[in-house]
Amino acid sequence: MYRIGEFSKICRVPVSALRYYSDLGLLPPESIDPESGYRYYSAGQLPRLNRILALKDLGLSLEEISAILDEDLPAGELRGMLRLKRAEIGQRVSEEQARLARVENRLRMIESEDRMPDQEIVLKELEDVPVVSIREVLSNPQDVGMLIADGYSALMPAGIMPIGACFSIYHDPEFDPTALDVEIAYPVAETVTDVPDTPGGRSFERRVVRGGRAAVTIHQGPYDMIDQVYTRIGKWISDHELQIAGEPQEAYLTAPDDPGGPVTEIRFPVA
Amino acid sequence: MYRIGEFSKICRVPVSALRYYSDLGLLPPESIDPESGYRYYSAGQLPRLNRILALKDLGLSLEEISAILDEDLPAGELRGMLRLKRAEIGQRVSEEQARLARVENRLRMIESEDRMPDQEIVLKELEDVPVVSIREVLSNPQDVGMLIADGYSALMPAGIMPIGACFSIYHDPEFDPTALDVEIAYPVAETVTDVPDTPGGRSFERRVVRGGRAAVTIHQGPYDMIDQVYTRIGKWISDHELQIAGEPQEAYLTAPDDPGGPVTEIRFPVA
């Protein structure tokens, strides 16, 4: 019979861990002196301990290990557990590989530019958004602002309050400033159905903008620099081995008179 | 100015996380109503939040991110940090890949045998062990027990108390039962220097057995089945794409009269 310290040396498992396993009932000592409370272990417990370590190495939790060792699980259930683990670990591997790629990317950027970028691009999961929207082909990109205002001035008097920032969707595969096919979308409650026409005579469509994975970034400042953002985001997407999977959106997050200047979120659905 | 819930919707970060970042000082709200305690955020804070998310995606801790964002770290230090991260993640990737391989291995084993093995083999890190040892070529493997006893009966009267279980080292590249080159090692304190000869006239050597990574397993039961353990451990090592990197050791963990029967630990240095 060994005291916990000697046993710890033999099995090369820290004393604190042995005590923890003992508390969990995962590896109870062979005997405990009722007077001193000293734990006594025997060499015969080493196989069990090794089984614990091996299963832990497979990524199983101590609780799962407990179940396996003490409840004498049927082989089928064990197989199921391991298959689950396999999937889980496979997932983690690819996540970590992606993370590694991101870090290396960032390192290259730092080496070449000697600093971090000002705007960051991040992957986010977008939800489906019920909206009312107007779509039009504009001959002048500057008219987008007017179109937005038009929409608001039709919705407000009709008692329809957008429940989130309005955003535009650019339907052109290529950006064409002389014929800009743009849709302005106002998020609304699902209950909204009847929508008036705009003062300009345009009619709203009621639809749901589908969500999903998107590369997202924030542009802060004057609007005319925004094409640089598109360039950067395009590069980012190809760098990360993703593909554009939908039309880009721009969400206008500030009121027109915001003292901090305009803030725009650019979203690129990807897959 | 947005309340926390609206801001949370915009940036798609849970309210609880925003509150946490606020408490850490990582993303303090633009203002806090002193009466109600309500946090108010502005769209201008989104770039900072995105930076936080992007850095978190690289695997940096919130504390590190804090330092990067607020202390305006020089690019050099940043590079260092990222290189460290890269190494760390690379390590994790290969660990997880190894784990995946282990799980798949185990799954194959279960499919073919329909149960878990009785003895587990685990990788452990051995420490350097100062020992006194005797080495001899035996014509009969059975004589190992005698050799061990011989050693003890020379050490004890000399006042030298081994501080751990004695173990044997098998120096044969191939197991040859008619000429077994075996060394019996008794772990001793570093202060021990002078060692007597054995009753049989053999002389001890004072040396340090080098540690390192080893595949380790426990054999419980009669000694004559031990060759199976060697077979299994050899297969395990090649299965795990490791290589034998030293002579195998056997540690005798029970006293000869232990009621639980003998327990032996078999160790194979690997790399």
Added chain:
DNA sequence: CTTGACTCTCAAGCTGCTGGAGACTGCATA
């Protein structure tokens, strides 16, 4: 009998949140 190494039992800490309890606040409706 003392010393020093070991052991015991609690409790807290790590990381990045999440979830819940109990109390307020703010806006909209009856």
Added chain:
DNA sequence: TATGCAGTCTCCAGCAGCTTGAGAGTCAAG
């Protein structure tokens, strides 16, 4: 004006697998 009710606030606990530390008791040797 009262009343909801959704949103917000501040704690506090929990996760997983230990590790660390405090304060107290135990064991073997000198």
